[in-house]
Amino acid sequence: DVKVTQSSRYLVKRTGEKVFLECVQDMDHENMFWYRQDPGLGLRLIYFSYDVKMKEKGDIPEGYSVSREKKERFSLILESASTNQTSMYLCASSLREFGYTFGSGTRLTVV
């Protein structure tokens, strides 16, 4: 069974902390994505990557950065966590134009 694994289901962090969200896929997919999902706002794309060491900004990249050193791993970094970054974070991967496989999500609370 193919999988996208997010390292944590729930995280609580303090304002100002640097936060790392890890995502690993075992499907040899080229594309990987980070979204946040908030009630009433739907899924919003933060960053995506279509190849190792390549990254593209999504719709809401401010306050975030990403790293893709290996094909299977795509990390989201919150440089200095703020309360407005409290959200559900979803990682996904895909082949070129096929549908996504999502991870189970990380619910991050910044206090």
Place this chain on the structure above:
Amino acid sequence: QKEVEQDPGPLSVPEGAIVSLNCTYSNSAFQYFMWYRQYSRKGPELLMYTYSSGNKEDGRFTAQVDKSSKYISLFIRDSQPSDSATYLCAMGTNTNAGKSTFGDGTTLTVKP
């Protein structure tokens, strides 16, 4: 104006009903159309995938794409309580590195 507009719901139907979920879009370059199902506190899972116009059937689920009207639908026949979830439509082009644009989702409750 959003590129993808989804009927907001929520929808509540009795078990066995036929359910219609709908999205409209404005970008005529979209060629790939997907429906995802998301259970509470889980990530979305791909339910249906369609390329270009037409219908696709998978068990109780039928996806329809009308590119001339920029309108897509997901029909669920003989709905079950286990179909209770949020349904997200998504669309993509073949020139955008697999990046999809999502609707905001419609929450469906099927009552026994």
